[in-house]
Amino acid sequence: MVHSENNLASDEIRTAFTYNFPLDYLFYARNVTIVGASPNPNFGAGLFISAFRHSNYPNPIYLVNPKYIGKLKDIRGFPLFASISDIPDELDYVICSIKAKLVPDLIRECVSKKVKYVCIFSSGFSELLTPEGERIEQELIEIIRGSQTRIIGPNCLGAMCPKSGLTFNPTYSKRKGNIAFAAQSGGIASNLCEVQPQQSLYYSKGLSFGNQIDLNCLEVLEYYGQDPDTDVIGMYLESTGSADGNAFFKEMRKITKYKPVVIWKGGQTEFGTRAAASHTGAIAGSFNIWKTAVTQAGGTFITKSQEFWDALQLFSRILPTNRFPKGKNMGLIVAGGGASVEMADTFSTMGFKIPELQLNIQRKLGMIFPSVNTSVRNPIDTGAMGTLIDTVIKSIKLMDTDLNLDIIVAFIPINWISIIERTGAQGYVRSVARSLGRMSNKLTKLFVVICPIYEISEFNIKVSLQFKEALWKKYVPHFESITDAATALNHAVQYLRYFQNHR
Template sequence: MVDSAKNSATEEKKTDFEYKHPLDHLFYARNVTIVGASPNPNFGAGFFLSAFRHSSYSNPVYLINPKYVGKLKDIRGYPIFASISDIPGELDYVICGIKAKLVPDLIRDCVAKKVKYVCIFTSGFSELLTAESKAAEQELVNIIKGSQTRLIGPNCLGALCTKSGITYDPVYSRCEGNVAFASQSGGIANNLCEIQQMHSLYYSKGISFGNQIDLNCLDLLEYYAQDPDTKIIGMYLESTGSADGNAFFSLMRKVTRKKPVVIWKGGQTEFGARAAASHTGAIAGSLKIWKNAVIQAGGTFVTKSHEFWDVLHLFSRLIPKERLPKGKNVGFIVAGGGASVELTDTFSTSGFQIPELQPEIQDKLNEIYPSVNTSVKNPVDTGAMGMFIDNIIKSIKWMDTDPNLDIIAFFMPLNWLSQLERHGAVGYTTSVARSLWRMNKKLTKTFFIICPIFQMSEFNAKISLQFKEVLWKKFIPHFENIIGAATALNHAIRYSEYLQTQT
């Protein structure tokens, strides 16, 4: 339960954080004010109240709702005020959860109070595609002209920062990652929080900025570029909003020399563009123009959610260790002929080469694996002997000496690990993961694991998360399926090739 004493209106918590950039006052806000909050935790602004109650945010949180002033002392431990002007001191971050017709007056109050950032959760503006709704949105822009107040949205969820505890989602992970995202879609911003454990994708910062009438993708790209906690930038965009498109891609060209920028473009078809317009009021633009502009700026262009997640995950593990692939020659090790065929076919049709291992390496592998139901050429099909992790590690170390390989992939269904754990080998999963980490530290080539779950159960899910947690902490990329791995690796190779042209 929230301690109302530490959230009192008179207590402004001191912080050692040094505010160097204007957006620091958003992501490291000294206080948060939720307008329209009520005792109902599952409705409107109550959504944010639930999020902050479950977050690590420790600075003051104020609530605005004149309906409850004099009736309730607080709501869930947070003090209630009638208006913005009633709160003493400077305000950094205001979240607006009231009806659209009331928003202009709130923004005027925020301008008068010199509030730094207002997240307009409220919808009902240009995404309605009516003249009246577009005029209402323009009115908000006019109100803040010449002021110190910046608007996020409308029709959005606002900011997330794992280090400060600023959030919009009660289930976000507090694990600090190196990926920063920006999303025009609130739903996609929510999904990015909800898939964290399963996809080992953790964030430094994030934002849902909806219609982008003021704060936009250009602002966020510039901020993330200078943020020391951010090594990878991902954006879901339906348009550039209020940003100048040329300026956005010009800045991207500078940023990608130091950090990968992954762009997922929404509204790729005629029908998708129509959906984007009614979603965020976005004029989607030509897919071909967008793709060419992103690629020419050194960015990574993706078209689907899983592709977005996989590429961000891969970059987040490879970039810090400078382990980007140097080429497209792949060596596979797998227990099972069928899986080895699928791996070979999928990667081959994705533009990879699967060269035979050098004869001396095949000779060493033949010392481990029997001649029946196995193969040591590439893919290395270990048969049942692949159940022993020591054999796998020896094999991978030998494969790492092959000058014709750039990448090594290990295919291991997590059901194998769960079977051994279920039969008494407690801790075997994390032991295997740590053994792979110790091996990976000494490898010279890019290494990753494909670890699907073929039989879903509560026990297998638990084992999967334990395995993936260790891999993530030890910077070993992993994927749930073969095509996702091939697609992500292709993007990483293109980015590696781009970096070579910039030196």
């Protein structure tokens, strides 16, 4: 919503949320101020303006840049001021996009104005590994000491919340989800927004907090832990920043008794640690110590992006249905002998078991499938009948009655269903996903789908997005490879064991 200079937030907008916690004033900010704004929509502060236009943020947005006073009355429809002191409003959230050497004076002005949160988008601080960069950071800490103003960053993107319209990414999905993330890297925070449709990741809240000189991972973890809109917490960290490490892991131990906490630790090697230092000024700490501490606190320890996305997606689908895998016994269904062998090898290598189905179930499956080019023992090889969704569903329902299974995995390559959709069966893809979803809701066991794309084409990508979205809506986890599925499911089993032992 574009606001005129006199269009301040209405009382109705200002009281739309109950502010019970300090960070509510960030994620449900009643106004946003962007310092360093310019008419250029493709650089710096201009990207934030584009992001808020995309999100239809309903509250006032104020722009600050003395350079344009007398030349422009507004920028892209938003009112322009020479300084934040000139804005006739109490300010909740200020985004700073000016040179590092100018930031201390801005922060002094924010303290005087009693601004609640300042996101310092600017770089040029301790991540430079120079005395001057570190000096400016220390100056900022001293300026806010004892004040009502909190700093996010420096060197970060700030907060996003689909429920309130707060954002930092012009392309993020407005769909509300149950995952809350925090990232020390602005690039990784942006990636988490940009992979949303491909990975079925939808958020309650998100935060990029950079160097963490003030607001830190401990405070964010505490907030996400009590947030009723959040079922799953994911964090990319290079260090604990200004937080006490022991307190951080102690808080994690409390939260993992009722919510999964997924930690992706950056700086795993000598070279990664060096990169982290020049990225956010982080003292990364021992990788092995981090891994042990996270695991002992019940967290899920992650080492790469796809693993992070998969764990978040799996937990976000399991929590609302409370369908955690009770063990590691797998039932596999796939069309093709080679794929069935790969699935069995991959899952067994990861510690899963693939027991033969009970004889009475094998007999019933034998009445469904021909004896040639199929198998009903486990994995089930459906042969050419794998494209007959009713037959696949009937088979999965029989597998669900096997007392020796904990998880059922269907292997459905996108190429197969896209061929049928392309050759005239319009709506087939969504129909298959919805049918699988309806069936999944009636199963007693966790059901997941592996849906790789073997031929990359515009049509197949479109089909893949349609298929994944329909599965997501029915709370069916999906993965792009067998290894991805095995890794994520292993994390889910480990978390359930911790959860059961620490309730």
